[in-house]
Amino acid sequence: MKRGLHQVHSKILTRSKKQGGLSITDLEKWNRAAVVGLVYRLVAKEDSLWVRFMWKHNIKNKDFWDMKVPQDCSWAWRKILQNREDAAKVLRSSIGDGNSVSFWHDVWASSTPLANLVSVQQRSSSGIGEKEKVCNFIVNGNWDLSLVSLPQYVKDLVAQVPISTRARPDKLISIVNPSGNYSVKSTYEAMQ
Template sequence: MFAADVWNNIRVKAGIQNFSTWDDIVMGLASNAHKRSIQSIIARLLLAASTYLIWKERNDRFHNMSILTKRESLWVSWNYDNKLKGCSFWDIPVPNNCSWGWRKLLQLRPSIRSHIWSKVGNGVNTSAWFDRWADICPICNLVSPRDIRMAGFSLNASIADIISNGVWLWPDAWYDLFPVLTNIHVLQLEPNKQDTLVWKGVDHNECTYSSSTAWDSIRSKEKLVPWYKLIWNAQCIPRHAFNMWLIMRNKLLTQDVILSWVPPRRKTMDMMCCSLCTADFDSHSHLFFECLFSTQVWFMVRDLADLHTVPLVWQQVIDVLLQHASSKLPINVIRRLLVAAVAYVMWQERNNRMFGNQSRPPDILCKEILHTVRSKLMGLTFKKTDCVSSLLDRWEVHGESLFKRFT
């Protein structure tokens, strides 16, 4: 499930969304291995990077569980002898001179600790102080190591070491110092049953451990924004999509954003102005499309996507696109590509003028935008109809290969 989530998020960008199995992917890329096109190179790089990261994530989680369950292996034994040295995996600090892999394993502990529980049998292999075997555990969060030692216990004590004849062996004074301990009922140990580790999900229900359940438990979950399909779709140009994502989140480093960081310096920054039109501070709303320069560029290209009736307000342009954010109709695909291309080129031109002292006239930018969108359209396939043919002719995109999958 984890690998599927990762792969589904990137295969569209690799242009191999039609391949579902590993054999299909390998055979598909092998058939184009001799090609040096950008799309072919990106597909191979994304496949290599995704398989590496999925394997690395799997190993990190697998190794943590191997250490906690004391799996019989040379690697686990070596880490217990040379890394832990009698200490609990949960308590050992991150050394300054440890290997990168060991540091990453230790840094994963805060993310997984609340999900790994010990199911007590005979209590021999469950740490009394550091493992999670009751709701208020680990007890080391309540009782300090100093108090534990002063009571005569070892920090390596197991559950079996602190229970005798059905009662806890810790001092009665602890109930006054740590009243929450009264909520822990004495466990009934089963001499013939081994302790086991279990994984509990976000709902605190026990479930079978796997990389997919672990990923679903610890990953960050947010509400889907209404515009995500507008940005991330099978037809998007990755660099344009990333720029659009920044715009939708108001994260471009425009001058108004920079001024908000250092308001006391506003008086010394009064000379700042839009590098495109020199009329005002540049901002998201100004660049798209209150700026006279960006307006000129927009007027040159908008008719090709039938957007001439949309007001020159960025939010209203987005609102029009959102109405058909999931549509695969050619006109809606072209609209998404065109708006993203215009936004990307305008931001690029703004930076070139501000930091590189290079400028291009609107007609040159218009040609670049149209060439980018046209090149993308040549790599897509459409259902052959008179309406689609007419639309592609308007963009000067020709060729029967555009329709071969649907004829």
């Protein structure tokens, strides 16, 4: 082989060494993982000036996971909203008391809000209001969907979600990190 520079496909460069690559960080994926971190901070409503500003000026009374990308928003806000799909793959609301998780509009039972899994007609005939919280369907530490009309696949998704046995608030967790804490590294690795 001649000495000098040789072109190598970027997929080979970013593969792990175990897979025959060079383990060079894919900056596009790393950036997406970092933006998911911003989504985490917003949804978890971390106590920071930036989070309070974003909720007051950009989110207001909308449902974060369902809101449309405004035409007149900043580039940074557009990127955050465009990365919600990546975020929904790695973040979930862990159910504690159920008081802060929206039944329809938060990511807690699957990688998308339940509102996206059923038609508008099914939602309106379900007996579950648009602003209903998960706590309204927990009785004695168990799920109770007996009084609502939902497709069986939605009931099955809900039934699989564990409810905390200790009285604690709901918490946003990373499902790709064993500790449940968000980290850019574990999100990046999950995107590989």
